[in-house]
Amino acid sequence: xxxxxxxxxxxxxxxxxxxxxxxxxxxxxxxxxxxxxxxxxxxxxxxxxxxxxxxxxxxxxxxxxxxxxxxxxxxxxxxxxxxxxxxxxxxxxxxxxxxxxxxxxxxxxxxxxxxxxxxxxxxxxxxxxxxxxxxxxxxxxxxxxxxxxxxxxxxxxxxxxxxxxxxxxxxxxxxxxxxxxxxxxxxxxxxxxxxxxxxxxxxxxxxxxxxxxxxxxxxxxxxxxxxxxxxxxxxxxxxxxxxxxxxxxxxxxxxxxxxxxxxxxxxxxxxxxxxxxxxxxxxxxxxxxxxxxxxxxxxxxxxxxxxxxxxxxxxxxxxxxxxxxxxxxxx
Amino acid sequence: xxxxxxxxxxxxxxxxxxxxxxxxxxxxxxxxxxxxxxxxxxxxxxxxxxxxxxxxxxxxxxxxxxxxxxxxxxxxxxxxxxxxxxxxxxxxxxxxxxxxxxxxxxxxxxxxxxxxxxxxxxxxxxxxxxxxxxxxxxxxxxxxxxxxxxxxxxxxxxxxxxxxxxxxxxxxxxxxxxxxxxxxxxxxxxxxxxxxxxxxxxxxxxxxxxxxxxxxxxxxxxxxxxxxxxxxxxxxxxxxxxxxxxxxxxxxxxxxxxxxxxxxxxxxxxxxxxxxxxxxxxxxxxxxxxxxxxxxxxxxxxxxxxxxxxxxxxxxxxxxxxxxxxxxxxxxxxxx
Numbered sequence: 002x003x004x005x006x007x008x009x010x011x012x013x014x015x016x017x018x019x020x021x022x023x024x025x026x027x028x029x030x031x032x033x034x035x036x037x038x039x040x041x042x043x044x045x046x047x048x049x050x051x052x053x054x055x056x057x058x059x060x061x062x063x064x065x066x067x068x069x070x071x072x073x074x075x076x077x078x079x080x081x082x083x084x085x086x087x088x089x090x091x092x093x094x095x096x097x098x099x100x101x102x103x104x105x106x107x108x109x110x111x112x113x114x115x116x117x118x119x120x121x122x123x124x125x126x127x128x129x130x131x132x133x134x135x136x137x138x139x140x141x142x143x144x145x146x147x148x149x150x151x152x153x154x155x156x157x158x159x160x161x162x163x164x165x166x167x168x169x170x171x172x173x174x175x176x177x178x179x180x181x182x183x184x185x186x187x188x189x190x191x192x193x194x195x196x197x198x199x200x201x202x203x204x205x206x207x208x209x210x211x212x213x214x215x216x217x218x219x220x221x222x223x224x225x226x227x228x229x230x231x232x233x234x235x236x237x238x239x240x241x242x243x244x245x246x247x248x249x250x251x252x253x254x255x256x257x258x259x260x261x262x263x264x265x266x267x268x269x270x271x272x273x274x275x276x277x278x279x280x281x282x283x284x285x286x287x288x289x290x291x292x293x294x295x296x297x298x299x300x301x302x303x304x305x306x307x308x309x310x311x312x313x314x315x316x317x318x319x320x321x322x323x324x325x326x327x328x329x330x331x332x
Numbered sequence: 333x334x335x336x337x338x339x340x341x342x343x344x345x346x347x348x349x350x351x352x353x354x355x356x357x358x359x360x361x362x363x364x365x366x367x368x369x370x371x372x373x374x375x376x377x378x379x380x381x382x383x384x385x386x387x388x389x390x391x392x393x394x395x396x397x398x399x400x401x402x403x404x405x406x407x408x409x410x411x412x413x414x415x416x417x418x419x420x421x422x423x424x425x426x427x428x429x430x431x432x433x434x435x436x437x438x439x440x441x442x443x444x445x446x447x448x449x450x451x452x453x454x455x456x457x458x459x460x461x462x463x464x465x466x467x468x469x470x471x472x473x474x475x476x477x478x479x480x481x482x483x484x485x486x487x488x489x490x491x492x493x494x495x496x497x498x499x500x501x502x503x504x505x506x507x508x509x510x511x512x513x514x515x516x517x518x519x520x521x522x523x524x525x526x527x528x529x530x531x532x533x534x535x536x537x538x539x540x541x542x543x544x545x546x547x548x549x550x551x552x553x554x555x556x557x558x559x560x561x562x563x564x565x566x567x568x569x570x571x572x573x574x575x576x577x578x579x580x581x582x583x584x585x586x587x588x589x590x591x592x593x594x595x596x597x598x599x600x601x602x603x604x605x606x607x608x609x610x611x612x613x614x615x616x617x618x619x620x621x622x623x624x625x626x627x628x629x630x631x632x633x634x635x636x637x638x639x640x641x642x643x644x645x646x647x648x649x650x651x652x653x654x655x656x657x658x659x660x661x662x663x664x665x666x667x668x
Binding site: 133134135138139142145146149152153156264267268271278307311313314315316318319322326 | 413462465466467468469471472473475476477478479480482483484485486487490593595596599600603609639641642643644645646647648649651652655656659660663
């Protein structure tokens with residue numbers, strides 16, 4: 002950044018270092034350009050695809066991925082990761098669906114689902130914050146446990162039957178004014194809250210501090226275990242919200258509904274410029290990352306059969322990550 | 333930690349001392365082995381029909397996962413992690429099953445096995461090269477290649493199918509001699525011994541531990557860090573290919589979709605088997621025992637007519653419980 006403001010070098014913008022600094026400090030710019038390029042490619046591949054409806058559809062899909070990406074962004078800022086989100090999210094959607102025909106209805110269902118998710122997050126937090134178990138393992142193990150309990154719950158509720166509540170379907174698939182997807186009602190407040198949390202609150206600063214240098218954070222008086230415990234509860238609650246939206250969107254409730262989104266959610270955060278090593282990144286990048294991945298998946302499904310889609314998807318994620326690492330290298 | 337450092341010593345120690353040292357350095361694995369014996373006795377207690385035959389089928393079913401854990405252990409010991417092992421297994425297994433169905437015959441099957449092992453080596457080498465060249469964290473690289481290998485597996489076999497050569501099946505199913513030793517268990521020990529013992533005693537093996545425990549210190553002591561990292565992933569890929577072949581051998585077909593719980597359980601077993609996620613600590617025998625323990629616990633719960641899904645829950649809780657206890661002990665020790 003310093004180079005651009007230096008009057009002595011008026012041709013500074015020609016030098017690669019300037020661009021590198023720009024990309025490092027404002028990752029949203031190149032990401033948005035990539036997104037626009039992708040949208041143009043979609044239109045070129047099949048003219049007439051890009052429309053208000055298409056945009057609404059894409060945003061609807063991307064919102065779920067972006068909320069799950071939030072879980073990864075927050076945990077990755079502290080140097081962690083949350084691989085239980087897929088199972089927690091599926092569990093939330095499924096549990097809510099089983100309450101539809103019960104006294105108490107879907108409201109009670111959502112309450113139970115959020116409670117269960119918070120509990121799972123609490124255990125994740127205690128494990129990685131207090132006992133210092135590696136978050137990757139902790140959350141993977143917790144994912145197994147949640148999946149196991151969901152399966153048990155499924156067998157218990159085979160007779161009572163289940164169904165996605167109409168309210169969630171409205172949230173997931175409905176359009177206001179014919180263009181605005183209703184799930185933005187959930188997504189926009191979540192986004193605003195998260196960005197304010199990260200940029201304007203002490204807790205957000207502490208997340209960066211713990212991830213950047215745990216020892217320095219501790220010495221400056223941060224109780225990092227408390228930060229981490231709260232963090233994983235937040236992450237699990239966000240996952241549950243994503244699961245509720247997704248079950249409404251797909252009008253299905255299954256114990257593995259959201260698991261295919263788990264690895265892409267990590268990819269969204271990484272593409273968005275959040276470092277898995279902690280201390281660097283933000284949520285706005287993750288949102289663009291989720292949009293890119295959603296448009297990309299749609300684009301690939303137009304031009305390629307499933308196996309090639311996976312191959313290209315994986316290759317692009319590693320390429321973008323490599324470009325980032327190169328650009329942000331300290332040397 | 334010191335298991336491998338001892339190989340540095342030039343003096344030839346007495347047998348008693350070696351035994352004592354082995355026991356001291358492998359307390360965790362030996363404890364786990366003891367637990368396995370207790371668990372086997374318990375299995376016999378809850379299911380009086382559990383015979384040597386059932387033991388053989390347990391061994392056959394656990395073989396692919398045990399080999400996956402060995403592969404993961406090698407990656408983790410050298411300070412990395414490989415999330416793509418299950419899809420490498422799917423790809424190598426599909427290639428083997430498809431080729432063996434198209435070109436039957438014992439001789440060609442041997443060639444196919446060798447080819448598939450080479451393929452595994454190449455897949456692992458690509459992972460390693462990506463990690464070394466791009467400097468992207470291992471977890472992201474292998475997460476991406478997970479998709480890539482799984483995509484190729486689907487290209488090779490759009491649906492489960494294919495065949496396995498009879499001798500390959502014969503290697504893993506049933507028991508040896510007078511029905512005492514499950515073939516799969518013997519094979520597992522042989523494979524692990526052939527790959528691991530020469531490796532851990534070689535210069536490369538020592539370098540794997542060195543870059544895993546402290547990359548910078550390893551670099552300053554003259555270890556070729558990048559080359560070692562690359563080779564660690566290549567070996568991981570090779571073992572994953574062996575695991576894929578065992579999958580083909582035990583099921584008789586190739587399945588293009590990676591088993592979702594393999595990644596999880598392989599990492600869990602590695603940690604349960606005494607390998608530190610930070611790298612540089614542990615061996616491959618512990619993880620193998622851990623896989624068998626995890627599987628037996630699940631089987632036992634089925635024998636006891638518990639909902640098998642609680643088996644999954646139990647595995648998860650055991651994993652987390654052991655990890656918490658382990659790191660708690662470590663924290664107490666480092667504090668005092």
